[in-house]
Amino acid sequence: MRGSRLILGAIFLLGASDPWVDASTQDLHGYVRALSLDLRGNVPTAAELEEVEEAAEVTESLLESWLYSEEFEEQVIAQHREMFWNELEVNLLPKRKLSKRDGIYFNNNRSRYTRDVAHSHCGDFEADVDEMNRPLSWLTNDDGSISEGYVIVSPYWDPDNPIEVCALDAQLNLVSDTGVDCTTYAGYEEPTCGCGPDLKWCLDGGTETLIEQALSKDLTERVRAMLQSDGSYADLLSSSTMYLNGASAHFFRYLTPYDDEVYERPVPLEDLPELDFADETWTPVTLGSEHDGVLTAPGWLLRHQTNRGRANRFYGAFLCNEFIVPETGVGALSGTEAPTPNLIRRPGCLGCHARLEPWAAYWGRWTEAAMIYRPQESYPAFSEDCYDCATTGVGCTDFCEDYYLVETSHTDQRPYLGWYMTYAFLLDGKEENPDLGPLGWVETAQSDGSLDECATRNTARWLLNWEEDESVIEEWVSELGDSFSYRDLVRRLVTSPEYWAGVP
Amino acid sequence: MIVWLWLACASTDPDGGKSTVASDPDPTPVVEESELGETTIEREVVVDRRQLKRMTVAQARDSMQRISGGIVWGDEDESKWDAYADTLGVADYQLRVESDRSPSVMFQKFLDDAATATCRGWLEAADSSFYTIDVPDSTEREDVRSNVVGLRWQIQGKPKDASAGIIDDYEALFFKAHQRTDSVEAAWQTVCVAMFTHPDFFMY
Numbered sequence: 001m002r003g004s005r006l007i008l009g010a011i012f013l014l015g016a017s018d019p020w021v022d023a024s025t026q027d028l029h030g031y032v033r034a035l036s037l038d039l040r041g042n043v044p045t046a047a048e049l050e051e052v053e054e055a056a057e058v059t060e061s062l063l064e065s066w067l068y069s070e071e072f073e074e075q076v077i078a079q080h081r082e083m084f085w086n087e088l089e090v091n092l093l094p095k096r097k098l099s100k101r102d103g104i105y106f107n108n109n110r111s112r113y114t115r116d117v118a119h120s121h122c123g124d125f126e127a128d129v130d131e132m133n134r135p136l137s138w139l140t141n142d143d144g145s146i147s148e149g150y151v152i153v154s155p156y157w158d159p160d161n162p163i164e165v166c167a168l169d170a171q172l173n174l175v176s177d178t179g180v181d182c183t184t185y186a187g188y189e190e191p192t193c194g195c196g197p198d199l200k201w202c203l204d205g206g207t208e209t210l211i212e213q214a215l216s217k218d219l220t221e222r223v224r225a226m227l228q229s230d231g232s233y234a235d236l237l238s239s240s241t242m243y244l245n246g247a248s249a250h251f252f253r254y255l256t257p258y259d260d261e262v263y264e265r266p267v268p269l270e271d272l273p274e275l276d277f278a279d280e281t282w283t284p285v286t287l288g289s290e291h292d293g294v295l296t297a298p299g300w301l302l303r304h305q306t307n308r309g310r311a312n313r314f315y316g317a318f319l320c321n322e323f324i325v326p327e328t329g330v331g332a333l334s335g336t337e338a339p340t341p342n343l344i345r346r347p348g349c350l351g352c353h354a355r356l357e358p359w360a361a362y363w364g365r366w367t368e369a370a371m372i373y374r375p376q377e378s379y380p381a382f383s384e385d386c387y388d389c390a391t392t393g394v395g396c397t398d399f400c401e402d403y404y405l406v407e408t409s410h411t412d413q414r415p416y417l418g419w420y421m422t423y424a425f426l427l428d429g430k431e432e433n434p435d436l437g438p439l440g441w442v443e444t445a446q447s448d449g450s451l452d453e454c455a456t457r458n459t460a461r462w463l464l465n466w467e468e469d470e471s472v473i474e475e476w477v478s479e480l481g482d483s484f485s486y487r488d489l490v491r492r493l494v495t496s497p498e499y500w501a502g503v504p
Numbered sequence: 505m506i507v508w509l510w511l512a513c514a515s516t517d518p519d520g521g522k523s524t525v526a527s528d529p530d531p532t533p534v535v536e537e538s539e540l541g542e543t544t545i546e547r548e549v550v551v552d553r554r555q556l557k558r559m560t561v562a563q564a565r566d567s568m569q570r571i572s573g574g575i576v577w578g579d580e581d582e583s584k585w586d587a588y589a590d591t592l593g594v595a596d597y598q599l600r601v602e603s604d605r606s607p608s609v610m611f612q613k614f615l616d617d618a619a620t621a622t623c624r625g626w627l628e629a630a631d632s633s634f635y636t637i638d639v640p641d642s643t644e645r646e647d648v649r650s651n652v653v654g655l656r657w658q659i660q661g662k663p664k665d666a667s668a669g670i671i672d673d674y675e676a677l678f679f680k681a682h683q684r685t686d687s688v689e690a691a692w693q694t695v696c697v698a699m700f701t702h703p704d705f706f707m708y
Contacts, residue, residue: 023708024553033661034708037559043567043661046633053663078562087597469552498553
């Protein structure tokens, strides 16, 4: 007993009291420097350092000014980026993308329809066109393709710097010669459809990047709004406001109709803000009740493309948990039977999937590798028609084949014939999960305290970089109570003795 | 004469006339890996309070700019801290989802480059806050110590304590650099880089 006390004492002398290990024992200068770096990402100014020296403390007003600074918002945003992983690089709309050859923009993917030969180009000469940029004459090449030449266009992304664009790609028609609407996906194969006025129905590499950044930054702007309102931290996961800038507003207004299997406007067209593409200010837009904060934001859905991936990221980032393979490893399948497609029951998988499948189902009404909501009214949980076609051998519609379970490869699937696919294998009340949405999971985590506990744990890891003390975490969670603001949490932590023990 | 002849014959190859190398009586020792032994690199002391952490790349960038009065490592369009972000292990949330916060050799190499450029710009800037003494080119010991204390306060945020042991080290560094370069400015540049590359700057 005496020996263990001596060892503990030695550890204290060697480590815990050493400011190189235990930074909570630093002097006032060390504290103010750490505080400034953590809360603002920068060292204190000379004037601030003198102010602290004169007061011999970090005054409440100084701390509050830092907690309400823009720099603080940026630090909190940086912490949340580590949770969201909100960075998109998804090749948004390859069919509408313009690339450059010999300095002239053209749509390489559409050239098989516009010039009859894949990858063909218009040639490096000025085109002879009418007022809709339709070529009046052209060259016919040896390979059968045509070269119509280019026209000069002021693109929407940089109107002050006109560019050369192949005439067939710069056509202005709203409707093709065959009557197809050029502003929709159907116009893709129409040779007389183009990119429209100012090329606004197309994008290039630079505009694609700006749109992807805008969709990603919507998430972090929601963090900023949460801080500026000083509301509950949980608002982040339930708020129905998203933020658009010029790039994302243009995307939703003009470009999303070109891939309606992947994208949809978050609000009706008339509710989208009218913004210049280059406008970098953020405009709030109120979304429908189907949205659940950042967890259904386009930037989240497109970054985490599968429902399992979406659930896994939420589980790790907001519930501080992870799926770990058991020490004994994943068991091999036994027997010769085809394994069940129900991962909740499949040996070797169920260790993780018994929990993951019902959680992934919270996103069940959001399309995977896309951002579209499939409402109950249009996509009922069970379809008599799909059940009938699946069980009677009558041919099923594309709708049934695409969204409902109408074919089985295993007996375990039979009870779910005619069900919207996302409901398959859900039991014990979990079949409600797709209609509850991710907010259903959030509310459960709020009621059992795991959401608040993880928020506290995450913030403590950021600020203290410590070996967690469970009892201290519990104490903080209990002190903060329900619906605490993130600023309250940070204030509580940086004024705790665990962060700084006071003047040595 | 006989001795000279014997020496000459002894050092000549009778076949080709090439000189021969006498065998080394003390051959190069062979180092076996097992002799290096093993140790743990993990910290053994568990501390349930705030532990030191390394500045992020953004914190190092912004802090150096604030301290030096706005000197940017790189150019006004892009700091080299940002240009080298991938190499420095900054998360891009696509290929890397967690930033490297270790005081790695790579971090210290770039910190050294940044410090060299920042200190040069800071020393040369008009209305620079680098000197807290009246005569910048003074080599009087009292002046040098005073400016070391002022620099340490600005760069590392340490109290203005002239009796701290490390002040002696920075003073010695100043005079050694001055002795070798005969330049006061080069000596201050050396001290400045030493302070920025010391863990007292980048660990907090």
